[in-house]
Amino acid sequence: MSTTPIKFYQVGSFAVGNRLLSADDRSIQSDPDRTNALTSGHRACQGCGEALGARYALDAAMRATNEKIIAVNATGCLEVFSTPYPESSWRIAWLHSLFGNAPAVATGVAAALKAQGKSDIRVIGQGGDGATVDIGFGALSGMFERNDDVLYICYDNEAYMNTGVQRSGATPPAARTATTQAVGENPGNVFGQGKNLPRIAMAHEIPYVATATVADLRDLEAKVTKAMSFRGARYIHVLVPCPLGWGSASCDTIKIARLATQSGLFPVFEAEHGEVVASTAIRHRVDVEEYLKLQVRYSHLFSPKRRDDVITHLQSIADKNIARYNLISDESASS
Amino acid sequence: MEKPFAITLSVNSSLANHTGSWRVEKPEYVHRMPPCNNACPAGENIQNWLYIAEDGSYEAAWRALIAENPFPAIMGRVCYHPCQSVCNRAELDEAVGINSVERFLGDHAIEKGWKIPAPAIESGHKVLVIGAGPAGLSAAYHLRSMGHTVIVRDATHAPGGMMRYGIPKYRLPREVLDAEIDRIKDMGVIFEMNTRVDDVHEALNEGFSAVFLAIGAQLSKRAYIPASEAARILDAITVLHDVEDGNQPLLGRKVVVYGGGNTAMDVARTAKRLGAEEAIIVYRRTRDKAPANDEEITEALEEGILVKWLSTVKHAGENSLQIEKMALDADGFPQPTGEFETLEADSLILALGQEVDFSLLGNSADLDTKDGLMPVDSTMMTSHPGIFAGGDMIPADRTVTTGVGHGKKAARNIDAWLRKTSFEKIENKDIVTFDQLNTWYYTDAPHVVRERLEATRRAKDFSEVVKGLDESNALYEARRCMSCGNCFECDNCFGVCPDNAIIKLGPGKGFEINLDYCKGCGICVSECPSSSIVMVPDK
Numbered sequence: 104m105s106t107t108p109i110k111f112y113q114v115g116s117f118a119v120g121n122r123l124l125s126a127d128d129r130s131i132q133s134d135p136d137r138t139n140a141l142t143s144g145h146r147a148c149q150g151c152g153e154a155l156g157a158r159y160a161l162d163a164a165m166r167a168t169n170e171k172i173i174a175v176n177a178t179g180c181l182e183v184f185s186t187p188y189p190e191s192s193w194r195i196a197w198l199h200s201l202f203g204n205a206p207a208v209a210t211g212v213a214a215a216l217k218a219q220g221k222s223d224i225r226v227i228g229q230g231g232d233g234a235t236v237d238i239g240f241g242a243l244s245g246m247f248e249r250n251d252d253v254l255y256i257c258y259d260n261e262a263y264m265n266t267g268v269q270r271s272g273a274t275p276p277a278a279r280t281a282t283t284q285a286v287g288e289n290p291g292n293v294f295g296q297g298k299n300l301p302r303i304a305m306a307h308e309i310p311y312v313a314t315a316t317v318a319d320l321r322d323l324e325a326k327v328t329k330a331m332s333f334r335g336a337r338y339i340h341v342l343v344p345c346p347l348g349w350g351s352a353s354c355d356t357i358k359i360a361r362l363a364t365q366s367g368l369f370p371v372f373e374a375e376h377g378e379v380v381a382s383t384a385i386r387h388r389v390d391v392e393e394y395l396k397l398q399v400r401y402s403h404l405f406s407p408k409r410r411d412d413v414i415t416h417l418q419s420i421a422d423k424n425i426a427r428y429n430l431i432s433d434e435s436a437s438s
Numbered sequence: 439m440e441k442p443f444a445i446t447l448s449v450n451s452s453l454a455n456h457t458g459s460w461r462v463e464k465p466e467y468v469h470r471m472p473p474c475n476n477a478c479p480a481g482e483n484i485q486n487w488l489y490i491a492e493d494g495s496y497e498a499a500w501r502a503l504i505a506e507n508p509f510p511a512i513m514g515r516v517c518y519h520p521c522q523s524v525c526n527r528a529e530l531d532e533a534v535g536i537n538s539v540e541r542f543l544g545d546h547a548i549e550k551g552w553k554i555p556a557p558a559i560e561s562g563h564k565v566l567v568i569g570a571g572p573a574g575l576s577a578a579y580h581l582r583s584m585g586h587t588v589i590v591r592d593a594t595h596a597p598g599g600m601m602r603y604g605i606p607k608y609r610l611p612r613e614v615l616d617a618e619i620d621r622i623k624d625m626g627v628i629f630e631m632n633t634r635v636d637d638v639h640e641a642l643n644e645g646f647s648a649v650f651l652a653i654g655a656q657l658s659k660r661a662y663i664p665a666s667e668a669a670r671i672l673d674a675i676t677v678l679h680d681v682e683d684g685n686q687p688l689l690g691r692k693v694v695v696y697g698g699g700n701t702a703m704d705v706a707r708t709a710k711r712l713g714a715e716e717a718i719i720v721y722r723r724t725r726d727k728a729p730a731n732d733e734e735i736t737e738a739l740e741e742g743i744l745v746k747w748l749s750t751v752k753h754a755g756e757n758s759l760q761i762e763k764m765a766l767d768a769d770g771f772p773q774p775t776g777e778f779e780t781l782e783a784d785s786l787i788l789a790l791g792q793e794v795d796f797s798l799l800g801n802s803a804d805l806d807t808k809d810g811l812m813p814v815d816s817t818m819m820t821s822h823p824g825i826f827a828g829g830d831m832i833p834a835d836r837t838v839t840t841g842v843g844h845g846k847k848a849a850r851n852i853d854a855w856l857r858k859t860s861f862e863k864i865e866n867k868d869i870v871t872f873d874q875l876n877t878w879y880y881t882d883a884p885h886v887v888r889e890r891l892e893a894t895r896r897a898k899d900f901s902e903v904v905k906g907l908d909e910s911n912a913l914y915e916a917r918r919c920m921s922c923g924n925c926f927e928c929d930n931c932f933g934v935c936p937d938n939a940i941i942k943l944g945p946g947k948g949f950e951i952n953l954d955y956c957k958g959c960g961i962c963v964s965e966c967p968s969s970s971i972v973m974v975p976d977k
Contacts (some may be wrong), residue, residue, distance in 0.1 A: 117879045118967060120929025122945060123493055123917070132933040143938045143955035144452030149460065150959035153938040189447035190455060204928040320933055345957075354960030354973075357934055361878065387878075 119320055126406065129160070131324050132158075138165045138194065140174075145186040145192035148391040150353025151358065152343030153258045156317045157181055157229065160341060161195060162258050163324040167331035168225045171210055176204035177230025177239055180265040181258060182290070195220040203238040205230050206246040208255040216251070225331060226398020228255040232273035233263045236300050238287060240272075248309035250335040254327075257338070262346035269349040277398045277413050280348070285403035288295050294416060301374075308377035311337040315371060316346070318360035322383060327374060342369050362394035367421035370428040385425070386430040391418045447667025457937060460965075461958035464976040465951055468968060470923025473864045474521035474536060475796045478833065478853075480507040480576075480843040484521055484536055485927020488919040489926055491539060491912070497552060499916075500543045504554065507842050508579040508622060509572070512549055514541020515904070516605055517839045518731045526735045526922050528882075529872040535885040535907075535915045540911035554583075556626045561585040563856045566646040568592075568635045571599020572838045573829030574651035575619060578627045581650075582871045586628045593634040593798070599654055600830070601838060603679045604701065606708050631896045638799055643782055648824045649853045650811070652845070653799065655792040655830035661696075663786075670755035674705040674789035692716045694759055695790030696751050696789040698728035703738045705787050710741060712895050718781065719745040722764050727766070735905060740893035748772060751786065759783045794831045809833075809846060817861070817909070818844065819849035826852055870922035870969050879928065879967035882922055886911045925970040933963035 107279045120280040131137060131254065135360045140161035144400040164172050174197040182199050184190040197294030200208045211227035216224050228246070232438040235243060235257040246253060259311035262280045270280040276294040279285040285290040304312045310333040315323040330337040344351060351359055363369035366389050392414055395401040425431055441448070448519055472485040472493035491499035493939050503510050525533035563586045567574045572590035578588045596602055597619050601610060607639060608612045623629060635641060641649055658673030665671060672687060674695070680687045693709040695702050698721035706717040721728055724747050725735060739745065746761065750772075753760040759781045764772035793810050806813060806821040811833045818826045828844025832838045869910075891907045896903050907915060925948050930939045930948060939956035 115880070118928035118930050119925065122927045130929075130933065133929040137694065139938050143952070144457055145937070146452075146454035146455065146457065147936060149957045150961055151936045153933065158936075158938070187454070188453040189449050191449055192452035234571075239597070345714030352960075353595060354964040356959070356961055357965050379633075 117319075117321075120174060120414075130320055131162050132320055138162050138170065140193065140195050141185060142194055144190070145185045146187060147180065148345075148347050148353070150315050150346045150356045151180075151184075152356045153260055154184070154232070155356070156258050156323070156341045157256075159317065159320055159323050160229075160314065160327050160339070161242045163327035164225070164227055164254070164331055165195065167328045170229055171224045172196070173218055173224060174227045174229055175200070175205050175209040175212055175426060177234030178202035178265075179231035179234050179263075180260075181229065181231060181267060182264055202234055203237055204242055205234060206242040206253070206255060207239075208232075210242075210246050210249070210251040214355075220330055226253045226280040226383070228253050230257060231264070232257060232259040232300075233364075234358045235259075236272040236298050240298075242306070244303075244429045247309050247336045250309060252334050252336070254330050254337040254339065256327075257340045258343045259340055260343050260348060262345075262348050264345050264348040272296075273300065275370055275417075277404060277417060280401060281320070282399070289408075289413075290403045291400070301335040301338070301340045301372075303377075305374045305377050309336040309338065309371070310334070311375055312340075313338075313373035314342070314369070316342040316360040316364055316369060318357050318364060319371065319383065323373065331375075346407070348400070350398050350402070355397055359394065362389060363398070365389045365392045365437075366394045367425040367430055368394060368417070370424040370430060372428050373402050379428065382430055385430045388431065391421050446918070448501060449493035456659060456838050456954045457796070457957050458939075458952075461976050462954065463958045463960070463973045464956060465958070465960065465962050465971050466974050467925060467948060468923070468970060468972050469866070469870075470868045470870050472924065473526060473869055473871075474534075474922075475525045476867075476869050477520040478843075479520065479837065479840040480513070482506045482521075483844060485919060485921055485924050486694075487543070488534070488536070488916045491543065491686060491916040492919070492926075496543060496546050496548070496914065499548045502548060502554060503540065503543060506846065507839075508554070509544070509618050509838075509842060510540050511544025512601060512610060513839060513842075514538065514906070515610050515614065517608060517901075517934050518733075518837060520839075522951040524876060526870065526872045527920050529920060530877055530920075531882050532885045533917045534920075535888070538886070538888050542907045542909070545906055546669065546909075547612075548614065549615075554579075554621050554625050556624075557585040559585050560587070561856070563587065563647045564589070564645055565643075565648045565650065565852060565856075566591065566641050566652045567652065568638070568641075569599060569652035569654055570594070570597035570629065570631070570828065571654050571829055572601055572651065572654055572841035573654075573845040573848075574599065575622060576827065576842040577650045577652065577849045578626070578845075579622045580809050580846050580849030581852060582622070582625045582627045582847065586856070587851070589630060590627060591630045591635050593632065595632050597629055599652075603682050604675065606678065606705070606711075607682070608711065608896065608903050609704070609710065611902050613854050614945050620939075624668060628869060634798070638805070640694055642824065643879050647776075647856055648826065649935045650845075650848050650852060651799070651820070651825060651827040651831065652829040652841070653794070653831055655836065656797040657793040658788060659790040659793055660787065661790050663751055665754035665756050666756055669754035669786040671754060671877045672785060672787050674701045675792060678708065678926060679707055679788055681712070686712060687716055687953070688785075689787070692782050693718070693963060694751075694783040694785070695719045695782060695787045695789055697721065697791070698723065698730055699789060699791060700730045700734055701792075702736040702789035703730050703743075706743045707738055707741055707790055707897070709787070709894070710743060711900055716782075717743050720742060720749045720751055720759075720761060720781075721745065721747055722750045724766065725746060727770065737890075740890075741897040742893070744930075747798075750774070752778065754783075757782060759786060790837075792830070796853045815892050815894055817849040817855070819851065819855070824855070868923070869890040874969040875920060875922065876967045876969075877920075879930065879965075883920060886915050912935075921968040921970075923969055925966075926968060928967055931971060934961050934965045940946050
């Protein structure tokens with residue numbers, strides 16, 4: 104993690120704010136005058152992780168660029184809930200074209216700004232996992248390959264939520280969606296398919312790739328801020344739980360994101376030019392079951408018959424992440 | 439404005455869309471009862487003064503503290519801190535060192551010479567406080583703050599009661615005691631020392647509107663121990679009193695103390711400091727059943743005090759005692775075993791508890807007593823209207839802090855009685871438990887252990903055993919408080935709301951919910967570290 108650790112034993116650096124810190128050391132979200140890139144009145148569901156993640160990320164990008172950003176949005180929940188005609192929740196320059204072409208449009212915006220000599224205005228492309236991992240993947244890969252000066256942020260809620268929870272390339276194994284029903288011998292999404300986009304992005308050897316979640320605000324803000332210090336193609340993949348699609352309580356959005364990281368299922372790391380340079384250690388390790396059992400999309404693993412084989416399989420994925428990204432440091436001992 | 443082709447409506451902000459209408463439940467900020475506050479016999483608002491101290495506002499923190507208890511420096515030394523025993527932080531790492539922060543604030547106040555202002559308005563009422571111990575002094579302080587004229591009468595020559603004549607110097611240095619009592623004097627409380635009150639009723643005729651009785655329990659309990667004439671048997675209270683007055687009692691080389699309470703520990707440690715080579719405590723039950731505070735037992739043992747658990751004194755001779763070994767029966771009561779041993783002893787000090795000496799009250803026969811104590815009603819009033827009582831003489835725990843609590847409670851009720859109203863205490867029994875906190879947000883950190891004087895050194899003189907924290911440690915310790923049930927402005931609710939429906943009101947002012955946009959998701963409640971927000975049905 105690239106934030107400076109601050110030793111306050113009451114709330115440490117984990118809470119959003121800390122009245123004992125100097126204003127400069129506080130999170131951007133704790134500022135009463137924060138920019139609220141995505142303002143109130145949007146029509147996201149109760150407890151929407153994506154609305155939260157987008158505001159966290161874009162407020163940080165606004166701070167980093169002196170509020171000079173243009174966001175290009177792919178089709179998806181984020182676009183639909185924020186801009187039902189004629190309302191908009193955006194307080195930044197914002198552009199929507201098609202489901203699959205956001206990276207290409209972002210490339211075009213960046214090129215236009217360059218042609219006009221406006222190098223101080225920065226471009227952000229953003230979309231859900233469907234637009235990023237599946238539908239806009241070709242355009243995104245091209246944007247990476249050309250190293251266009253765009254920060255692309257994927258808000259990953261692991262399925263096509265806007266259209267009714269269909270499986271995407273980012274849907275995890277065993278999860279139930281409308282198109283991977285919990286029926287048959289191997290219920291839910293199959294194992295061994297899907298794409299790990301952060302690793303694919305790294306394979307393009309672009310300047311900066313990072314993962315983050317809505318459970319660690321400080322980390323997400325630091326990564327967006329850092330990404331804005333680079334030129335060229337950058338990619339941040341943010342895990343944003345979806346109460347509707349995951350079948351979780353609306354109040355548990357952050358808790359679930361936290362359990363995803365603490366179980367090892369969602370590794371939080373950053374990479375520069377194709378190499379992992381840092382990862383966020385697990386603080387209180389939990390079994391994947393702790394994460395799974397809060398979500399109806401995994402309920403078939405617990406009833407009517409407990410599927411220890413599947414749970415073990417998911418645990419092995421978490422264990423592999425922990426080993427691969429070195430998520431258990433010597434300091435994070437307690438479990 | 440001319441609109442482009444196919445556009446019929448002007449673009450607007452989503453702020454026009456009041457998503458609050460989706461809500462069925464709404465979050466509400468609450469003040470819940472932290473376990474420490476609930477456990478404090480003096481009714482201190484601990485969480486509050488720790489919160490104030492956290493940013494270095496020591497004077498404000500101290501003033502918040504003394505609103506309930508005028509003796510932080512004394513408390514920081516002699517209170518057995520029941521607050522720490524129930525601290526929720528103990529389940530995370532270790533309890534917050536509340537007592538040491540209290541002491542730091544108390545010492546800091548003495549160092550800085552902070553004063554308590556005299557009341558702005560005099561009520562015209564005159565109240566007599568009998569007994570200048572913790573309960574009496576606390577009552578005097580609170581009554582004076584409320585504007586009453588207060589006269590404290592006590593038979594001894596210096597105020598403090600058991601804080602002076604019972605608690606040895608090495609636990610409570612007299613300059614600390616004096617400093618905190620002097621502050622009360624400076625508020626205009628009149629002390630009439632060396633003045634024994636023989637007749638309470640006569641006092642009422644002197645023009646006092648109310649009386650607060652706090653004469654303590656100063657009579658050492660006696661146990662029948664067959665003894666030869668030459669045996670030297672003393673009682674603990676007299677020994678401690680004599681030491682305080684500078685009359686060194688003759689205890690000899692080997693001293694045996696009989697009893698297992700705090701007084702037994704104090705007198706054994708005192709004997710050692712007076713030069714006894716050996717101080718042995720004889721107690722009929724086991725350590726875990728001993729009434730003494732565990733810290734005191736530990737400190738006594740560290741100083742080389744020997745304890746014979748499960749033993750009683752059967753006979754006291756000139757230079758020796760006959761001890762009988764005991765065994766606990768199935769119900770945990772000690773039963774004699776018939777096994778005896780002999781213990782060399784130059785003197786035997788009895789520390790078997792204390793009783794109230796009602797003879798001090800003289801002609802007060804119409805005040806009801808029960809089982810050697812004086813019962814009081816819920817307003818601390820005795821059977822006689824206008825006469826209130828508290829401290830060791832009423833049925834309750836006998837600690838300094840309890841006495842201080844009695845004094846405060848009595849003062850509030852006396853004040854109400856004088857003003858012909860009634861004092862209504864706002865009860866908040868919504869106690870925060872550990873599982874209600876979101877402890878993810880609290881960093882692990884053990885509490886700073888106060889430095890203890892090296893055990894061998896301290897047993898030789900009466901210098902203070904437990905040292906205080908310095909400022910950086912005290913600040914660190916205060917910041918370990920998890921602020922159970924009360925907002926400490928961590929901004930979590932403000933940050934985690936997906937709908938920006940939390941309004942931050944600024945430092946010290948907390949937050950408000952913008953019900954126009956709050957969808958009632960409850961994330962703010964789940965992510966509140968201190969359980970200060972609850973969901974309630976929305977109508």
